Structures are given as C-alpha cells and as structure tokens.
Amino acid sequence: MRIANLAGRLVLLTADGRAADVAAVSGGRFAADPDRLFDQWDDLLEWSASLDPAAARPYDEADLLTPVPNPRQVFAIALNYRPHTAEAGYAEPAEPLVFTKFPSCLTGPAITIGLPEGNVDWELEMVAVVGRTAYRVPVENGWDPVVALSVGQDLSERIVQLAGRPPQFSLGKSFPGFGPVGPALVSLDEVADRDDLELTCELSDMVVQHDRTSNMIFPVPRLVAFLSAICPLFPGDLIFTGTPAGVGNRRTPQRFLAPGDVLVSRIEGLGEMRHTFRAASGASAHR
Structure with a gap:
C-alpha cells in the first residue's frame, strides 16, 4: 500500500x-x-x-501534502552513517544521537520552499513511520511498531543549528518547510528489503549523496528499541533515521541551497520528492 x-x-x-x-x-x-x-x-x-x-x-503532484500532518513526536538521528560521521569530524557514536524536528516544519513532497537567511543545507533521510503504540521494545522486535517507510529531507539552517553551546539543533532544523516527507507512506509488505535500500540525493542534476540504508550505524530496530526505552512511541510518530555523507557544509568549498535550486530526494522502492527553492519573503512553506 x-x-x-x-x-x-x-x-x-x-x-x-x-x-x-x-x-x-x-x-x-x-x-x-x-x-x-x-x-x-x-x-x-x-x-x-x-x-x-x-x-x-x-x-497533480503539487497537491500532495505531508502524509502524516500532525505526528505527536518527530525524532531525528544525527551521525548515523559512518562516512557522514567521518566527514563531520566525529568519532562513531556508541549510542544513537537524538534530536527533534518540530512538527510545524513538515511539508509535502513537491512544493517550493522559502529559504530563510543563512546557510540552508540538505540531508536526505529514510523516515520510519510508527503505526502502533510501543514502549520498551526489545531490539529483536524493533520493526514491529513500524508500519511504513517514506522519503524525508532534514533541511538544516546551519548558522542557527550550530549557534551556542550546546548547539540549537532542533531550531535550526525546524523552519517552515524544513521537514519534507513523501510522496507516500509505503507499507513494509511493498518494500523488497527494508534493511537495505539505495538513497540518492541530487542538487540541480548533480548527485550529492548516495548510499544504502544497510550502512546505518544504528538500523531501524536499534533506533526503535533505544527511543522506546525512554519515550512511548505513538501511531503517526516519525523517525528521521539519519543522512549519508555529502552534505553541503562539509564540502570544499561549502555549498548551500540557493533560490532556483532543485533538490531531488530518492529512495529505492519508496519514491521521489522534488523541491524548488526561493528566497523567503515573509511567506512560509505550506504544510
């Protein structure tokens, strides 16, 4: 489905x-x-x-909205692919590093997104969608509460994100339109290998990210077990599972999103999102 x-x-x-x-x-x-x-x-x-x-x-694809408009919780995982961890200059984490994206940032898979001032970066991610209430799930049953997967982008304004000690991760990643998800929720029975899917992100026809979900440091069952050991998970909760290497702020020279850029986010078996960017003029991206 x-x-x-x-x-x-x-x-x-x-x-x-x-x-x-x-x-x-x-x-x-x-x-x-x-x-x-x-x-x-x-x-x-x-x-x-x-x-x-x-x-x-x-x-009309432009009429597609975010598939889960009002999740109770939106979790996101930092440094969950080894090449991305290395490019960011960090050691491999011993446990998942968790932040949140506020639900007001969620948006659809084919809209134009306004760019706030600063350095806006891309982060392609597979999104795991919780469909059943779960608490203290053992890792061997970690897939059980997950009913679907989708394509996501963890867009990030790096100046706000990295300001202060500690950094403001959640704020820098929650501007309007900074949580695209879609085009659909794909039920697990339609996914050939839920543990090994190809991810590809293209910026204005150039491939900037490419990896497979099998290269996650903490696969989905481990994330579900870790999160649910602390927080009950509820139907509709979203887990952005981390991004591969190739983000803009780790390039030489750095590259950030600019008005007119087209960002294509594709995951094998889950579909494709396509976003165009414009300068923000007080208007927000639509949910």
Whole structure:
C-alpha cells in the first residue's frame, strides 16, 4: 500500500501514477481524514489489496501534502552513517544521537520552499513511520511498531543549528518547510528489503549523496528499541533515521541551497520528492 495525503484527503497511489480516493472508493468505510489513518491502518492495508485500478484518477503532484500532518513526536538521528560521521569530524557514536524536528516544519513532497537567511543545507533521510503504540521494545522486535517507510529531507539552517553551546539543533532544523516527507507512506509488505535500500540525493542534476540504508550505524530496530526505552512511541510518530555523507557544509568549498535550486530526494522502492527553492519573503512553506 502506498498511501498519501492529496489536498487533505487520504488516497492510494497506483503504480501507473494515479490516485484513488480512499473514502469515496470504499463507500465511506474508511475516513478521508489523514489524521485518522492509523486508527484504520490494518483494515485499510487488507482492503487496499483488492483495489480496482479503474477507480484511480490522474492527480497533480503539487497537491500532495505531508502524509502524516500532525505526528505527536518527530525524532531525528544525527551521525548515523559512518562516512557522514567521518566527514563531520566525529568519532562513531556508541549510542544513537537524538534530536527533534518540530512538527510545524513538515511539508509535502513537491512544493517550493522559502529559504530563510543563512546557510540552508540538505540531508536526505529514510523516515520510519510508527503505526502502533510501543514502549520498551526489545531490539529483536524493533520493526514491529513500524508500519511504513517514506522519503524525508532534514533541511538544516546551519548558522542557527550550530549557534551556542550546546548547539540549537532542533531550531535550526525546524523552519517552515524544513521537514519534507513523501510522496507516500509505503507499507513494509511493498518494500523488497527494508534493511537495505539505495538513497540518492541530487542538487540541480548533480548527485550529492548516495548510499544504502544497510550502512546505518544504528538500523531501524536499534533506533526503535533505544527511543522506546525512554519515550512511548505513538501511531503517526516519525523517525528521521539519519543522512549519508555529502552534505553541503562539509564540502570544499561549502555549498548551500540557493533560490532556483532543485533538490531531488530518492529512495529505492519508496519514491521521489522534488523541491524548488526561493528566497523567503515573509511567506512560509505550506504544510
């Protein structure tokens, strides 16, 4: 199942690039509200297997919104790929390094994002989507609360992020539009190998990041076990699982996002996001 938020309504995306409105096609069996998604996840997953492709219609990608509009918690992991840890000049962490992105930064997979003043950087990440309440999950069961994966970008304004001692990670990564997720939530049954997916990030047609999720220092089960040992996890929580090497502030010379840039974020089996950037003029990116 590839489920998305199209102009505020739940839809299933088909392989041929169309969308089926869940509430309409199911005759009202399922709610159209994306905030109701995880209340009906298991039944919806079963029902989606019988969807008639003829029920799907063409759609405008610009109408896709963030698939989970109002998560209770958005976790993010720093330094979770060895080459990125090395390029940042740090030793490999012994435990996951956790910060948060505030939910107001979440946005859709195909919008134009306003750039605040400063140095805005890209960070392609796989996002693990929690679908079941979980607390103190053992690592061997770490995949159990996760129902889907998606593509994410942990956009970061480096001046705010690195200001102060300790740095302001969460603020620097939570400007409006700094948490793109999409284009859909892909249920795990559609993912060929959930532990080994190719990630590719392109900036204006140049590949800037390329790796595989199998190279994470802390794979998804370890992250779920670590987080849930402290915080209960709730349906709809998002875990940005870390970024590979190739970010702009570690390049020589440094390279940051500029008006007119096009950023393509792609993960094998999960889809692709495409964002254009403009100078912020007081307006915020739309959720």
